[in-house]
Amino acid sequence: MRHLMSPLDLSVAELDELLDLASDIEKNPQKYAHACAGKKLATCFYEPSTRTRLSFEAAMLNLGGSVLGFASADSSSAAKGESVSDTIRVISCYADICAMRHPKEGAPLVAAQKSGIPVINAGDGGHQHPTQTLTDLLTIRSLKGRLDHMTIGLCGDLKFGRTVHSLINALIRYPGISFVLISPEELRIPDYIREDVLIKNHIPFREVERLEDAMPELDILYMTRVQRERFFNEEDYIRLKDFYILTRQKLNLAKEDLHVLHPLPRVNEISVEVDDDPRAAYFKQAQYGVYVRMALILTLLEWRD
């Protein structure tokens, strides 16, 4: 039985196979419409979500399966003090696969160790968000036709943004990738990513504060919101929350074939006037999230054509 805790749980070959399956699902949805008939997905979300939870549920429904679960810790027995380990042992009696989001880093891993069914990390604190990374990779590959030889700009809250940490870890496995890390001083990428991932693997990168300084060289711009829920005080959040706002004027500095991604939710960091620009890909990205989660469910349930 396999779980997914990090994008690195999949080899590059397995990842390519999964993305191929997701692309086939996009092209031939009918072929997969009953692939999970009789199977159940449990979504155990101890932290708020719109896209991840609902796209998992849409994915399982598209595959002909059923869904059950809870959308907040308050509406589960976690509110009475039940541990994640006990909860997953019980969920294993009710479902065939589980997607879990938790504010504590490592909680889905603890669950996986006690689980009788595959567990998917749907985001754990500021740590990892592997299915967002799979979504991002499918989006980039579908729009650019490749995952190699690109300059990727990562902008915003690079300190707490788990999607950024997961994406860097996944993309460095492809040749010719370089990064421009765009953040205010207080929200720079953590040392464990700068030193242990980028420097250790000789990945070219530079850190800048102004988005305008990076714009002309980018193939992908990955915007992120400032993560209010991870700040220790509201004053710091208010000071930093509008540090970056991508406007049409700033987008004019970019290449014609740039694509702007954002894991969403957006707060203020992309002006709505950018939504109509053909380079804005963040709503398309949300759609790719359904295909890739369908492919992941099929893979972990060992579905065969």
Ligand code: CP
């Ligand atoms: N991108 C993402 O994780 O969105 P949600 O928090 O709405 O699931």
